Amino acid sequence: MRSVTILGATGSVGESAFDLLMRAGGPEAWRTVALTGGRNIARLAEMAKALRAELAVTAYPELLADLRQALQGSGIAASAGAAAIDEAAARPRTGPCRRSSARRGSRRGCRCSNVAALWRLPTRRHWWPQAVWS
Numbered sequence: 618m619r620s621v622t623i624l625g626a627t628g629s630v631g632e633s634a635f636d637l638l639m640r641a642g643g644p645e646a647w648r649t650v651a652l653t654g655g656r657n658i659a660r661l662a663e664m665a666k667a668l669r670a671e672l673a674v675t676a677y678p679e680l681l682a683d684l685r686q687a688l689q690g691s692g693i694a695a696s697a698g699a700a701a702i703d704e705a706a707a708r709p710r711t712g713p714c715r716r717s718s719a720r721r722g723s724r725r726g727c728r729c730s731n732v733a734a735l736w737r738l739p740t741r742r743h744w745w746p747q748a749v750w751s
Contacts, residue, residue, distance in 0.1 A: 620648040624706060627654035627661050635664050644669040651705035656680065662687035669693075672708070674701045 621638065625631045631654070638647050649668040654661035655676050662684060665673040672694045675684050681697035688695050696704070 618646065618648050620650050622651045622705060622708065623649070624653045624702065625655075626652040626664055627657040635668070638668060643667065650708050653702050653705050658683045658687055662691075665693050666691050672696060672705055674705045676702060 621634075623631050623634050626635060631652075638649070641647065644667070647668070649665075649670040651672040651674060652661060652665050652668070652670045653674040653676065654664075658675060658680055661673055661675060664670075665688060670693055673684060673688060674696045675681065676697070676699065678697040681695065684695045684697065
């Protein structure tokens with residue numbers, strides 16, 4: 618089973634990634650490690666429940682109580698703030714790597730499961746949405 622983390626899940630690119638995952642088998646085919654979003658707490662919680670995510674993160678700490686209430690009883694952890702987004706991006710998504718270097722028996726192994734690209738515009742303070750696949 619492949620794993621995915623969607624950063625900026627409630628934005629347009631995140632919505633497209635969500636749609637793609639649901640069409641590709643949803644939670645039966647994909648392990649969703651984390652979803653992050655902004656102020657659209659209802660949509661973030663809906664997506665997290667549909668994909669059975671392990672973690673849902675809002676960028677706004679003042680909305681954490683709303684996110685926890687929306688996820689109540691689902692077993693999905695909730696967090697908030699920039700540090701929580703960093704943690705979600707850094708969460709391991711897979712076990713052994715399937716890259717060619719790992720298949721050749723590299724003893725160092727591959728750290729790609731711990732790498733996520735988070736982009737910020739130099740003049741803006743919000744995250745670019747991006748799906749992180751492994």
